[in-house]
Amino acid sequence: MDHIWLIEDEASISDPLAFLLRRSGFEVTVIDNGVDAIRAFDPSVVDLILLDLQLPGIPGMHLCRQLRQRCEVPIIMLTARDTEMDTVAGLEAGADDYVTKPFASGELIARMRAVLRRHQPPELIPSTVLGCARVRMDLYAHQVSVGGAPVSLPLKTFQLLEVLLRSPGRVLTRGELIDQVWGADSGIESKAVDTQMARLRHMLEIDPADPQHLRTVRGLGYVYDP
Structure with missing residues (x-):
């Protein structure tokens, strides 16, 4: 730390x-x-x-x-x-x-x-490439691929995915995600996180209606489960 x-x-x-x-x-x-x-x-x-x-x-x-x-x-x-x-x-x-x-x-x-x-x-410099399951993210090149196929993500969606990939298996509250992606003083509501997560699921999950990786933890937030 x-x-x-x-x-x-x-x-x-x-x-x-x-x-x-x-x-x-x-x-x-x-x-x-x-x-x-x-x-x-x-x-x-x-x-x-x-x-x-x-x-x-x-x-x-x-x-x-x-x-x-x-x-x-x-x-x-x-x-x-x-x-x-x-x-x-x-x-x-x-x-x-x-x-x-x-x-x-x-x-x-x-x-x-x-x-x-x-x-x-x-x-000690961490790798600029993150990956879990089918997802690969190159932070330096600002590129994401799913199952080997490139995927285009808007900036905030990209940043949200980065936060999730850096903490695989850890439940992140909507408040934590807002702080790290938009900033605590941004005025962004939790619904914005839900909207971005729905967008990510459509891009990354085989079946967005039954997500295997971007899971909701009821009453807490979200977790990227590799």
């Missing part, structure tokens, strides 16, 4: 962003000022830092430079300032990415995972 440091003004254990990160499978430590961050920082136990530039005490840009001098742990800056000059300054200070507020939670999670992948040793 990747350990994320969330350094954010007025951050707390109940911070909505920290809650979202935990629901997305991350271990999270929240720190609300730069002084405490410098004192407690241990690069051996931190995989990625989310750094809000609006911090009391040590300004976020200065804190980013200090952290970068001490380690190569990836840093993503969070800020409401979105001019080209601000972005360039953030990257030159040592940030690996720069996300402006307000941001969609799904986009932030995707950027975090992309940065984490870039910093993994080659032998």
Whole structure:
């Protein structure tokens, strides 16, 4: 499990962003000022830092430079300032990415995972090809095949299938699927998940009316059963 440091003004254990990160499978430590961050920082136990530039005490840009001098742990800056000059300054200070507020939670999670992948040793980088039963998904080429035949999927349907294939045999609630595909703040209702699942069944199942792989778990959600 990747350990994320969330350094954010007025951050707390109940911070909505920290809650979202935990629901997305991350271990999270929240720190609300730069002084405490410098004192407690241990690069051996931190995989990625989310750094809000609006911090009391040590300004976020200065804190980013200090952290970068001490380690190569990836840093993503969070800020409401979105001019080209601000972005360039953030990257030159040592940030690996720069996300402006307000941001969609799904986009932030995707950027975090992309940065984490870039910093993994080659032998630990997960395969870009997923597969279960008759389904094969090539994430790099953005292609899906069923029984060897190519299938065209819209972006959200593709992302939904990816989430399912990454957790074969695990029941995923509609809320979890919404968080990971659309984002917790998207306003998407659970019916949208049901619609996408029906679309996937028609494309992937031999008999969509009697699905063998994309199964509904009544009262809970869905599971991809290989």
